[in-house]
Amino acid sequence: MKEFISNKYVVITLRVLLGLIFIYSSVGKLFNPADFAKAILRYDFLPIYFVNLLAIVLPWLEFVVGLLLIAGIYKKASSLLAGASLVMFLIALISAVARGLDISCGCFSLEESSSKGDIIYRIVQDFFMLAAVIIVYKFGDAKKEETPEVSTEISN
Amino acid sequence: MAKIYKQILIIIAISAALGLTANAINSDGVKLVLYKNIYALDTAKQKKSITDFVNDPFDTTSNKKHNNVLSGQMNKEGYIEPENITVELAKNIFDRNALFVDARTKEEFDSLHVKGAINLPYEEFRSKTYYQKIETMKKYNKDGLIVVYCKGDKCEVSIDLAYEIARLGFTSVSIYRGGIKEWKEKGFPTEP
Numbered sequence: 001m002k003e004f005i006s007n008k009y010v011v012i013t014l015r016v017l018l019g020l021i022f023i024y025s026s027v028g029k030l031f032n033p034a035d036f037a038k039a040i041l042r043y044d045f046l047p048i049y050f051v052n053l054l055a056i057v058l059p060w061l062e063f064v065v066g067l068l069l070i071a072g073i074y075k076k077a078s079s080l081l082a083g084a085s086l087v088m089f090l091i092a093l094i095s096a097v098a099r100g101l102d103i104s105c106g107c108f109s110l111e112e113s114s115s116k117g118d119i120i121y122r123i124v125q126d127f128f129m130l131a132a133v134i135i136v137y138k139f140g141d142a143k144k145e146e147t148p149e150v151s152t153e154i155s156n
Numbered sequence: 157m158a159k160i161y162k163q164i165l166i167i168i169a170i171s172a173a174l175g176l177t178a179n180a181i182n183s184d185g186v187k188l189v190l191y192k193n194i195y196a197l198d199t200a201k202q203k204k205s206i207t208d209f210v211n212d213p214f215d216t217t218s219n220k221k222h223n224n225v226l227s228g229q230m231n232k233e234g235y236i237e238p239e240n241i242t243v244e245l246a247k248n249i250f251d252r253n254a255l256f257v258d259a260r261t262k263e264e265f266d267s268l269h270v271k272g273a274i275n276l277p278y279e280e281f282r283s284k285t286y287y288q289k290i291e292t293m294k295k296y297n298k299d300g301l302i303v304v305y306c307k308g309d310k311c312e313v314s315i316d317l318a319y320e321i322a323r324l325g326f327t328s329v330s331i332y333r334g335g336i337k338e339w340k341e342k343g344f345p346t347e348p
Contacts, residue, residue, distance in 0.1 A: 030178060031178060031182050032184065033179055033182070033184075033185060033186045034184055034185075034186050037186055048190050049189050049190065049191070052187055052188055052189060053188055053189065055186065056175040056176060056178075056179045056188070057168075057171055057175040057176070058175075059175070060171040060172075060174040060175040060178065061167070061168065061172075061175075063171070064167055064170055064171045064174070065167065065171075068167065074163045074166075074167065076160045076163070077160050077164045077167060078163075078167065080160065080164060081164060081167055081168075
């Protein structure tokens with residue numbers, strides 16, 4: 001098992017897949033901070049002062065992290081950030097379920113029509129993504145010779 | 157390890173710069189800091205209803221007030237903040253002869269609106285001077301029930317127009333976010 005998940009091609013596939021998911025989930029929000037702020041507000045989770053700022057920056061963070069994951073640049077840093085945001089989403093999602101909030105997720109699209117079952121599904125999905133992030137973080141740099149031009153760039 | 161932290165900071169800085177720039181050039185951009193949840197519904201209030209009061213939107217002399225179900229708090233700026241209402245409460249006060257204000261454009265208003273509603277296109281209203289606004293609104297009852305709506309879904313001009321009206325001293329302005337879309341779906345009275 002360990003051999004399989006540390007396999008270079010498995011790790012690269014996971015990394016690119018994660019990058020694509022991050023980009024996919026961010027594009028609808030990049031130029032729509034108002035709707036994303038509303039989605040965040042529905043969670044009733046953050047002090048409202050931070051809601052708009054998060055709605056402005058988070059989609060772009062997802063987008064940039066997605067690009068970096070696909071390109072394989074700053075692999076450790078981008079997978080750490082991906083993991084941190086997934087943990088944050090998980091906490092928000094689980095707390096919403098625990099408090100019985102009847103809200104849609106706001107994870108990918110910003111439609112308000114999705115139901116509670118959708119949130120459970122997102123939580124499961126998040127756990128799988130988190131597992132993938134851990135694999136990418138742990139084994140992403142296993143083969144140093146894989147992208148030599150990148151390692152020179154980040155060593156300065 | 158320190159290298160990773162540096163990279164993380166770089167990524168966050170780039171994302172923040174991109175986000176703030178995109179928001180600044182975006183015509184649908186938002187304020188950086190939100191002070192009040194303008195999208196929230198006060199659920200306790202939504203369960204109440206007005207029964208023994210009939211609103212007269214054009215009575216500018218009367219001090220007759222409804223039972224305060226639909227009056228929010230006076231804020232620091234000295235006006236009473238509009239509050240969001242559900243379709244049920246909107247219908248309840250529609251039946252009590254509330255003044256419905258349509259914040260959409262004239263064309264949209266002419267094609268379909270809540271029965272008896274007046275049209276104050278937000279963009280037009282906003283560009284008026286303070287005295288022109290007073291002039292437009294002085295024929296309406298300051299303490300009367302006012303419900304502002306737009307098309308529903310994601311439209312926000314109802315929120316903006318409601319605050320404009322409340323700033324003029326109207327004491328019971330509500331925002332019906334469901335808008336004409338939900339109103340029509342419910343089969344409630346519309347014109348033409």
